[in-house]
Amino acid sequence: MTAQSARIALIGNPNSGKTALFNALTGSRQKVANYAGVTVEKKEGLVTTASGRTLSVLDLPGTYSLRARSPDEAVTRDAVLGRLAGEATPDVLVCVADATNLRLVLRLILELRQVGRPMVLALNMYDIAQRQGLRIDIEGLSREIGAPIVTTVATRKRGIDELVAQLEVKVAAMDAAGELTGQNEWREPTAAEIREAHAKAQRIMKTYVRPPEHPDTMTGKVDAVLLHPLAGLAILFALLFVMFQAVFAWAGPLMDGTEAGIAWLGGAAATVIPDGLVQSLIVDGLIAGVGSVLVFLPQILILFLFIILLEDFGYMARAAFLMDKIMGGAGLHGRAFIPLLSSFACAIPGVMATRVIDSKRDRLTTIMVAPLMTCSARIPVYTLIIAAFIPERTVWGFANLQGLVMFGLYATGILSALAVSFVARRLFWRGQVEPFLMELPTYKTPDPMNVLRNLWLRAEIFINRAGRIILPLNILIWVLATFPAPPEGAEGPAIDYSFAGQLGHMVQPLLAPIGFNWQMSVALIPGMAAREVAVGALGTVYAVADAEEHVGTLAGALSVDWTLAMGLSFLAWYVFAPQCAATLAVVKRETNSWLWPSVMFVYLVALAYLAAFGVYNAAVALGWG
Known part of the structure; x- marks a missing residue:
């Protein structure tokens, strides 16, 4: 000092x-x-x-x-x-x-x-x-x-x-x-x-x-409802349902405005920059690639807004208490609820949040299933495919069909995490889950400035991620999709002759049983660095291949080029898709071993392939192929 x-x-x-x-x-x-x-x-x-x-x-x-x-x-x-x-x-x-x-x-x-x-x-x-x-x-x-x-x-x-x-x-x-x-x-x-x-x-x-002269009886009265074994769970699931509906309904106008701004920027750049490689790099590589990811920022911020508000209100601890019995039946500790809920934003803080779990086995189980939670990096992929293949209409008189599909994808991830943890506890480390003890905080009114500060921090992290990871990867994808140029007199799109086309065609036979074409195969490769990059990769590949001749948006291009069975298979793959490299690195640091990130990668690839295979073939059998 x-x-x-x-x-x-x-x-x-x-x-x-x-x-x-x-x-x-x-x-x-x-x-x-x-x-x-x-x-x-x-x-x-x-x-x-x-x-x-x-x-x-x-x-x-x-x-x-x-x-x-x-x-x-x-x-x-x-x-x-x-x-x-x-x-x-x-x-x-x-x-x-x-x-x-x-x-x-x-x-x-x-x-x-x-x-x-x-x-x-x-x-x-x-x-x-x-x-x-x-x-x-x-x-x-x-x-x-x-x-x-x-x-x-x-x-x-x-x-x-x-x-x-x-x-x-x-x-x-x-x-x-x-x-x-x-x-x-x-x-x-x-x-x-x-x-x-x-x-x-x-x-x-x-x-x-x-003792207080005017004790806080309101907390007790509210808890009598929110912690009720039936009513409490119903309220919790209703909150989650509203949250995922809001991700679509509230974000729509903001996303449309962002998309229009990106389209205007691309058009303006195309009029200023002469035709050629530089224009293609700027418009197709940078603006189309990064822009196709940034358009989902409103949805990600809405998801974070719900999580921050529930935490600040004091409800998150109650949600963990409510989920304890369900999670305990699946072999997870009650404290795992908060790390798993954090994983809806990103698996990295979710994995790091498992440090609040005392037992090493319970902590390791939670780490291994955290990637099955639908992180915000999946939202761009889900939204793109849902917009391409699921009509925007109201069902049951009040529910948005696209929001219902999104909710179903989240629910599939949650159920899969519970199933994997159940199997892991029965096969690899048996024993009773430790009892769950947690001090329930009093209910508080969130501080608006604190909420805004946290939202700004999340937006900053996402945009920074777009700059540091997505931008260079999209430039790499553009290079792979542009070079080498097709030989004289070549037929078909130029991208077929590029490195990306060759790589996609090389990998595609392995993925043919699950309905993936070579463009989908190309998107998976950079998606290993950051899953939302898959959307940017598709945007870059289809922009270079002039797919916008068919429809003005990437979703429209996919609806023309893919079948419904292919779209559903791609969604199924991404429910279980292997983690981004950063998450695997954090798992290595948390476990101090390369064994567990390797196990995680292998089992997620296997689950993704099996799920996509089942969904694709079922969809083809139903005539959606």
């Missing part, structure tokens, strides 16, 4: 509002990376005090104890104790507590006292505690734990200045002392010491915290 800087660590229970406090402290001055050697996410930001001192604030993963049971909790423990390679020891600890639920955090505070670092307790959500008439003896509690207490409402930035002032006092005292005060006395406690700490926490709670 220098005279003008210090390192602050935020630590607290899950659902204590710790990340909201981090956002209130640091605002836009934050960055996200990973800790060295692990895939646990590291959030760090800067705050400047009134005197001009810079504080580096670290948002640590939530934990109930320094006795780490999961990789996330291990990172928090090691960061607090200064054991992380390449990471400086925190100068001051800020324990963030939900003011309405101090029971569990008191045991964590007792452990943090043993670490010997200066500490400040931030009583967050204090406005809710006041509304409930919860009486906390702040002065007495502060004396008991040996640390100053600041009341905060992170979502409204109340108490932030007071917290920063307290941190500055602590840091200034350390500067004056010239060294860290206190000795680290923490060690793994015995069972007897855990019971003793629990009893002490109970005594502190009883002494300094009085």
Whole structure:
């Protein structure tokens, strides 16, 4: 620590509002990376005090104890104790507590006292505690734990200045002392010491915290409905149904506008750039390829909007509780619900989120089935094929048929994940699934700025992905689809004579039993790097091949060139399609072995081929070939 800087660590229970406090402290001055050697996410930001001192604030993963049971909790423990390679020891600890639920955090505070670092307790959500008439003896509690207490409402930035002032006092005292005060006395406690700490926490709670005069009965009343074994599940499935319907219904106008803008850009570029290779590269390679993926950004953001809102409302933990019995019957731990739900956005954060599962076997099972969840990278593929072959009409008087098909594809992925986990638990590692324990947070109103910040971050990630991965791959596809030029007097489209055409024709016989033509075969290859690139590859291939002569859109071109059986086979393949290279790399890092990503790749290829084979041949038998 220098005279003008210090390192602050935020630590607290899950659902204590710790990340909201981090956002209130640091605002836009934050960055996200990973800790060295692990895939646990590291959030760090800067705050400047009134005197001009810079504080580096670290948002640590939530934990109930320094006795780490999961990789996330291990990172928090090691960061607090200064054991992380390449990471400086925190100068001051800020324990963030939900003011309405101090029971569990008191045991964590007792452990943090043993670490010997200066500490400040931030009583967050204090406005809710006041509304409930919860009486906390702040002065007495502060004396008991040996640390100053600041009341905060992170979502409204109340108490932030007071917290920063307290941190500055602590840091200034350390500067004056010239060294860290206190000795680290923490060690793994015995069972007897855990019971003793629990009893002490109970005594502190009883002494300094009085029961609320106006208890939160609304949460109990709402939970009586939302957690009902039948009504709760019905509401959960209805929410999921609405979410997938909205992905189509709400995004339609935005997608049409985006598509029109991309078409205008392509036309404008074609009028400015002379005919030739440069025009083909810009219009067919860049605009047609990347544009055919960017058009799906509205759908992806709508999906993320639902997930963020459900998390912020406090419903996500309830959904996990509701799904525990169903998932337990399939051999999955109840905590697997949140990683699997995260995988609807992207399998990478889903795989990384399995660190909240304590048991290594349960964590590995969840990792292996996470790719079967329909990630956002599949949405462009699904939407393209559905638009090409499924008519846009209303069924049952209220449901969009295209949305129903999309819902069916998501449901197929979910059921497949449950089936694979059931088989894995029975064949490879038998044993009972550990019981599911989770603290249910109180219901909260989402902070609009936090929701918008998260949505912007997701849009940024998707667009960045389009720039870093999709753009160069589409340029590669354009090169493969353009060169070599056909010989003089050659018949048929020029792309037949290109490297892409040759490669597609070479692979196509292996995929002929599932109805794939050579263009589909070409699209699968770059799709291994990022699945949404398959759409860009098809856009590039068909643009180069002048398929737009038939119909002005890629979906129209496919509806002319493919049969319904081929389209359904392509959808079936992508329900189980092998993971993108980035996901396989993350699985390798999470499991610290090449065995499991190899097993994942092989079993997904086998499932995809078998599913596509069955669907294609069934569709042909029904006369759709």
